[in-house]
Amino acid sequence: MARQGRSEQHRGDGASDGAPGGGAPARRAGRLPRGVPYFAVLALAVVALLAGGAGGVFQGKLSEVQQNDNTAYLPASAESTVAGNEAARFSASTTLPGFVVFHRDGRLTAADRAAVQAAVTAIRSVPGVAADTVFASYSADGTAAAVYAPLIAKQGGTAVSGDDLSATENAVIDAGRRAPPAGLQVDPAGPAGLLVAFIGAFAGLDGTLLYTAGGIVVLILLLVYRSPVLWFFPLFSAVLALGLSAMVVYALARSGAVTLTGQSQGILSVLVLGAGTDYALLLISRYREELHRYERRSDAMIRAWRQSAPAIFASGATVIIGVLCLSFSELNSNKSLGPVSAIGIACTLLVMTTFLPVALALAGRWVFWPRRPTVTAPVAPGATGAEPGDPAELSGGLWGRIAGFVGRHARPAWITALVLLAVCLIGLGGLNTGGLSTAQGFTNRPDAVVGQEIYDARFPRGTGAPAVVVTDVAAVEQVRAAAARVPGVSTAAGSVCVRTDPAKLSRIPITRGIQGLSGSPQDCPPPALQVTPIDGRTVVDVVLADAYDSPAAFDTVARLRAAVHAVPGADALVGGTTAADLDVRQASVHDRNLIIPIVLAVILVMLALLLRAVLAPVLLVATVVLSFLATLGVCGWLFGPVFGFAGADQSFPLFAFVFLVALGIDYNIFLMTRVREETLHVGTRRGVLRGLAVTGGVITSAGVVLAATFAVLGVLPLVFLAELGFAVAFGVLLDTLLVRTVLVPALVHDIGRAVWWPSRLSRGRHRSATGGTEPELVTAGR
Template sequence: MLLSRKQPPSRGRLLKWAVLLFWVAVTVLAVPAASRLADVVEAKASAELPRGAQSTKVEELAPRFPGGELAPGIIAYVRPSGVTAADRAKAEADRRALAAVATKPIAPPQPSADGKALMLHVPLTDDDTLTDKAEKLRDQSQANAPDGLEIRLTGPAGGALDVGDAFENVDKTLLIITILVVTAVLLLTYRSPVLWLLPIASAAIALQVSNAVVYLLAEHAGLYVADGMAAILNALVFGISTDYALLLLARYREELRRHPDRHRAMGVALRRAAAPIVASAATVSLGLLCLLAADMGFNYALGPIGAIGVLAGLVVVMTFLPALLVIFGRWVFWPRIPRPGDTPPARGAWDRVGHRVAARPRLVWLGGLAVLAALASAALGINTGLDRANFLTTTPSSTIGERLLAEHYPGGQSRPLQVITDAPDASRVTTALREAPGVARVQDPQPSKDGGLTRVEVVLDDPPDSAAAKLTVRQLRRTIPDATIGASTASSIDVADAQAHDRKIVIPLVLGVVLLILIALLRALIAPLLVIATVVASYFAALGAAWLLFRHAFDFPALDIQVALMGFLFMVALGVDYNLFLVSRVREEVGRADHRTGVLRGLGVTGGVISSAGLVLAATFGVLGVMPITMMVQLGVLVSLGVLLDTFFVRSVIVPALALDLGPRFWWPGRLSTPEPEPSATPADHART
């Protein structure tokens, strides 16, 4: 009899176990590939050059020459009182010892005119082993050095070694710090000893899947993975996965108070949370894919890699996390377990904020915009373009070596230009280079292996990062059009030009994509335009506030040229998320009540979860601040400030104030912009009045 009363398990009750087993299998398969992501990081300096630029063409033509792509290591031996016989013997011993590492014979050490320095030029090939070869140069030169002789490795190889040392083991450290920070925020949010584990597990699986897919595409499809990209992917995947998890958890907890069956509650929660979460993922991933229109190699590659991370987070949170929550049951929320019939929490802080905003909405949004404008005004004094001396947060050894050489040799000695021309034009181009102002020395031409091209190294009078050197290169390109000029100062010029191009192309594309998604989700025009405008305003405010910190707290002389675009992309795509979560919920609530009530109820219901999500995302990007790379520190600070500003000020104060001030017109031209007429008053109503 008891057996006959048992009901067969429903498809939904079995599905959760199937989903769990599926993700266990995927994770087991993904971990080995994900662990090999570092193997496909392309450390070559040439990989980040802009597509189609002269400096890129020089690198592309390099394999046609003996020795291939050049990335010499230049060892400086400096004694202020003048080099001694022991110093010369040391440099000569290094030359002989390093012959096996060099790609061609090493010339004897070159003495400076003042007799205080020696320079050893070790030709190396710019490939994936460059850092290892540079380390051998450094170790050999530092061994058995005479007392009082300062020895520094500089040149492209020295710079590559500095970067390699900076990134060594940093990805694992950042991941550990990120997990600890996210865990702390989740514990503060839910005050549950168990619940925090589920979003962390979801984010960890999404990161493993992302890393595995990126590795496979890099290994088999030629996807470019640059130094530092793994750190950005960690922050993006952990931040956005946790955000989506928090939103789903909030909806699920609401439905658990309405439905005795947790499977039913999860089904309703998924349906109601799907639209804003999917729209958010579409906004961020399509915004990132706009980088495919970029010229810079790093920007171009970050687009698909970032989109992979976002989509992985979406799929895991919308499948694995619901299965895990339903399997664990209600007790996972202990000690605050939601039960059917429980009344919602009492009016909280965000309800009080909403009612204060509603008292004088126009004054609030005007005052809010004035605050944003004041912060943004600090951005007017931004200096852009970090030189190599400030690439790392500490002074790199190669920069010290470069300064030493500049004191005793022509300024461009450590990083010469590479000039390539057709063989018939070689003598004319070489003569023009020698006669050009600003050129200190032109080395002997080197023919290509097929005899069709000629390459020469050109040393400038001025340091490579100086304005004078950049002016010289631009003049050389104008006066010698038959030459293709790359490396050193020429590469810096091409990178700056490409970044300017990317900003002009990518920023309008991102705004257009985000606007279209908001219009489709909200079925309105005014609301999306206002949301976009407030997010852009918060970006410029964050940029101004970040610049004040960089100048007066971090003592950075300039903003890295990549940070403005990267910061805008993450700020707009991610900043729109929270406004999207708020406004989509407001729209839902307005459909059930009048406009004012819907706005206040939407803010009150979403305020807590969006604030927690903002803290998580700000914290994950803020972790980039511990990196030794100045660009990463600046990007982390800018995005963290922007997310916090958008979460706690723009989204919670300015956007509700605009919605309340405009009234139903906020939803124009959608159906909510025309409120239904109130029913006619009855005699009893008049009597009560």
């Protein structure tokens, strides 16, 4: 950008640009907005370049600070968290249950059983495994064996990282698969195996996801700009923003200030790439427009920056405040997603409003080759800046024709759009948000899912991941009796007992399998083998009859809580893997009901401040919410019958809402800020048509880019991200192609100047191009 004191007659910039020498001399675009001096923009551009480049190495290190277990998601006040913390006092370490399953189509052979016993010995020697509790058991039909191999998830109060858990589980599987007899199938199972499979699903974040998203962005930018050069600038800027975001997020996650999950890391990547490209498209579109009016590229960029920056900052601020509303969540994972996403958008705003404009201004017109813009309508000397485009723009080009059509058929257009959205709403009844089991959460079939299916088919399903009841010692017998009567609790021997102390058990010969560790109300290990009470409290393990992550198990835990809470003087709390999953599901529903209204209120206030009106923001929010509900309806039609998903997670509507509304409102912001700018000169009805004509191409391109980047989430083999990616992609396209193109412009055109109520624009007077005022113009067909 040129320095502020540079002479207006200096032509070196334009000459080096290759701009035409003829025509009226171009007027300087003026200063940047007050409080934004040139040196500050240049300094921030340098900071963005250096920090973003250096931050690239942190993108590959984010997996080191991920936490993907449900207990890390829950608040300290959750019952399962409190019970888990109490139960942790009874052992030096907290374990994550896991199994190695051995299976043959026929009965196990003697060689198979010898291999199982060898695996027990080998697994006990794996660092990170609770060796004292590694035992083998055999199915009743003799076709399968399971080695119970729990991983140490917390040692001495310090949680083991996801990478370390994954490495330990892989070592366990390697030990189990060490030279098995031919035909013997060996697979992981249980919470440990499924968690490691879940962590492994994010291994593509640093490669497959980013490269696929980047490739799609490049392709779309090539189609949009039809230039072999220009695509590099927005993509490189987005990469810088991603590196800067990764550096900040890594530092905060490592210090414990935020909880980073694999899901939030994946969302961060596509959010920065998608939103960054959107902001770049808006700036570059306005820059190209101004290059037709200003001979000096620096003047054109200053003007473009001044005109596009308010919409970009308003869009970014809306997304930032919208995602920060997740801070009201009960779930730590949701709470942290807000700051993680906000950091990503803030870094994107910094790079796209400093580095990108400086780089483009320094590069010159050649970046648009082979369609370099030339000065065709120079700004007259003495003019304060470029006026809106000529009304003739409505008669030419695709978007001019679309705007003309909307203007001539405004009322039928918005009624038709509403009917189409209403049809989509019919599918809402088919959307199942009751949750998914861990095995159902994968789009593929990892070994852990295969092993879990074999285990569930041949062993008592609840064994290995019992519910954990912490109770006063004085009421322990009443608690055991109450728990044993709960429907859904296993009735097999050894299902409801005071926890066995592995250290005590290790000092005597073990003849029972894993079922013998628990006991039952009638046949429990003797008190000499039970954990020693602490502060008058003890632990009772309750084996469930169903798989730990099944809906039936969740119902059982709910009944179990009601039963033991009713025992007088017990002060009983229920925790364990199933209880933690249940608390996560309940917290997700709570978060959805609380946060959605907050986000709507915040966005409404932001729009009211931006547009200086009340009716227009209400209209925009209503259309975006309708678009969101229509998207959920389409998801209800497609998720089960077409995609084959078993359902959707309870948090899916909340995540889809936050990103669809916060991002979908962007396109209405881009449109309506330009409409307001045009309205000041030509009135509301002509202003909305002109705004649609000049922004249609860039906003549609931005929507396609954002939709494509979120759709890339489907490359990760997780149902939740595949569903979220589809919902955001479809919803963004719906907003871009129907809501912003037809519904909003047609409604604004039909309502007229009243849409700006209660501002002065609603009273029907506006500035004309000559500086005077004239009444609201009525377009043809009105």
